[in-house]
Amino acid sequence: MDALKRQAAARALEEVRDGMKLGLGTGSTAKHFVELLGDKVRSGMKVIGVPTSEATRDDAIRCGVPLTTLDEIDHLDLTIDGADEIDPALNLIKGGGGALLREKIVAAASDRMIVIADDSKWVDVLGRFPLPVEVIPFGLAATQAAMARAFAEAGVSGQMIIRKGKDGHVFVTDGGHWIVDAHLGRIGDPPRLAGLLSVIPGVVEHGLFIGLGSVAVLAGAQGIRVVERR
Numbered sequence: 001m002d003a004l005k006r007q008a009a010a011r012a013l014e015e016v017r018d019g020m021k022l023g024l025g026t027g028s029t030a031k032h033f034v035e036l037l038g039d040k041v042r043s044g045m046k047v048i049g050v051p052t053s054e055a056t057r058d059d060a061i062r063c064g065v066p067l068t069t070l071d072e073i074d075h076l077d078l079t080i081d082g083a084d085e086i087d088p089a090l091n092l093i094k095g096g097g098g099a100l101l102r103e104k105i106v107a108a109a110s111d112r113m114i115v116i117a118d119d120s121k122w123v124d125v126l127g128r129f130p131l132p133v134e135v136i137p138f139g140l141a142a143t144q145a146a147m148a149r150a151f152a153e154a155g156v157s158g159q160m161i162i163r164k165g166k167d168g169h170v171f172v173t174d175g176g177h178w179i180v181d182a183h184l185g186r187i188g189d190p191p192r193l194a195g196l197l198s199v200i201p202g203v204v205e206h207g208l209f210i211g212l213g214s215v216a217v218l219a220g221a222q223g224i225r226v227v228e229r230r
């Protein structure tokens with residue numbers, strides 16, 4: 001699986017040109033990309049990256065990739081990031097690693113987003129992977145009740161679980177928020193659910209990426225498949 005992730009990352013690297021401003025994703029697949037990009041930088045390629053998490057910032061520094069922020073620049077040419085699920089419309093579920101907020105800000109500031117993954121992430125319908133929703137701890141019960149109403153309106157339902165870290169304590173995102181993982185099973189209309197979740201005051205952001213992925217690079221046993229958003 002790890003070899004497939006690296007193959008997808010290597011294929012995406014072919015799209016990177018000298019001088020590009022890049023969004024650097026988070027997770028095990030994006031980490032391969034950062035490492036391979038580091039090799040290119042060492043051989044003379046000039047790029048600058050905006051990391052989508054503290055973990056990716058550390059990786060990029062380790063690999064020698066020059067960094068900036070979206071305070072210093074307001075626009076990126078290309079973001080390369082992983083995903084937890086990808087559907088045929090290139091709607092995504094992201095946030096399994098808890099980085100969805102910065103990932104979405106960075107993807108939205110980019111001309112293009114290439115999603116890199118092993119082909120196990122490709123699904124007909126999103127939702128088997130629990131949907132991460134980043135929330136403000138204040139008023140959590142009220143926010144969860146509003147989320148349940150949004151789910152009902154979008155025709156889905158399921159358990160909501162506050163994410164815990166490996167240490168057993170509540171997982172806290174880079175932005176200081178919590179994550180509620182919603183086990184919905186099958187999300188029939190992702191854009192509708194995304195819209196309903198976005199207007200809940202206690203929801204900072206959710207892991208549905210709609211219309212952001214431009215291309216998916218999927219590595220499988222049969223080779224690499226590149227899918228463009230129609």
Ligand SMILES: O=C[C@H](O)[C@H](O)[C@H](O)COP(=O)(O)O
Nearest residue numbers: 027028029082095097098099
């Ligand atoms: O918050 C984490 C990100 O959305 C990741 O890109 C996503 O979870 C995929 O990670 P991985 O490449 O490790 O499967």
